[in-house]
Amino acid sequence: MNLTHCSKGTIALLCVAGLLAFAGTASAFTISAEGVPSDAAVGDEVTVTYTIDDPFTDTSNEWTLQGQTQLQDVSWTVTVLRAGSQVSQATYGGQNFSQALDIDNNGDQVTVELTGTTPEVENYTYQPEEQFRVASLTRVSGNNEEEFQNDTAHHYTADSREARQAIDDAQAAIDAAGGNSEAEQLLDSAVSSYENGNFQNAIDLAEQSQNTAQQAQQSQQTTQTLLLAGGALVVLLLLGGGGYYLYTQTQGDDYSKL
Template sequence: MNSTRCSRLAPLVVAAALVLSAVAPAAAISVSKDGVPGEAKVGSEVSGSVTLTELYGDYEQWTLRGETELKDVTWTVTTFDQAGNQKSKQSYDGQSFNHSLSLDSGVSEVKLTVKGTVPEVESYTYDSRPAFTFAELTQVRQGGNSNTFRTVSVDHYTEKSEQARNAIGDAEQAIDDAPSGADTADAESSLDDAVTAYKAGNFQLAINLAGKAEESANTAAKKAQQSQQRTTLLMYGGVAVVLLLVVGGGVYWYRSQQQNTSKLR
């Protein structure tokens, strides 16, 4: 390759390098959960912790911001050095907090504990369980730039909503278990109405409709099974009649042959 061509390519190589460096993925803060519940009842008190490591992959100094939908919240931030020794422990009240971190402080690990009361469900969906934000963690850089690097969600429910959801699940199972040929149209209609009632927050109606759907599905399944049994009995009866005709015909033929033989003698 001649020098003229190399000189033309050099700016392109530099530009490509700059583009790649601009889009290269930033080092991620490592987050692990400890004791965070998968689901919780509305109004109950819950707590859980997350541990942050690899804190300074992007910046040597930044602010940890935490936000939650829990009520009556207390955040506890405990920091450790590389040897695992505790360096500090500080608590914050409220649905959000800010805590400064810097490489110079010697902090290499943060344990964040969240404790609060499970909020009400704003809207109910059936395909996916209602959930709230247990903790949303954001890295805030000096100057205002921020990056939300982890959101922890927890399902929440009330006693009645869980009863309704379980009743709908039982009805769905009854419909799925019905044998082929069972007329489950009425059951499916009641099930759809139950899901609609659940989404509207009318849980007692949802429970009643789901029970109706399950009963209808079981009735349809029983009728289908009885019909199948009758069909099977008729089939077996037909086979028996055919066998009797075959056997009877065979006996008749055998006797007629015996009589013909006797006449010949």
């Protein structure tokens, strides 16, 4: 009797464990990306690969994959695989592409390889920094559109990067000095020049701002040092005066005793 109850209990536990294991390994629509840059120089080549696993899980059996990018000289390569074997492959040019997917004749994985060059900066902004769209991917089913991936990156030229670094250095110097109105005004002018594309002027103003902030910090440190030295001198004088007073008092007492 006990063995029967034990066996039934064991079987029930095994069934629950099996269901949990199945639920834990159930497939789901997922997207991963490789090669997405955080920043890129204008004209640099960028190659990004997106992998969509289980493209028909938790969604329609028929949908359209669309891609967009701001990269230049673009090439998209869309590969459909089933169990690791290639089912189909298509190549698209231009900054947009669209490909229909169907569960009946498509696989269980889709890869999208995008190659292009970093675009020019149309509008320079110091904060927030200039961004361009590396790629966005959208799932379209009927009238429903869902953007499930959107990657952006900072783009720059050699001159704009140098100017931005100079401004960053000036801001750090101002922060270290605890703020300085003259340095801050120079920094504001540097940022304005940066956003107008006048990078050499931005660098010159930022360096002036940094120097002004550093001089202010040194002046503060010198003042603090002098104040500390003066305080120490006062303490020494007080100690010396107190000691002399005690000495004279002692000497006066000794003389009166005599």
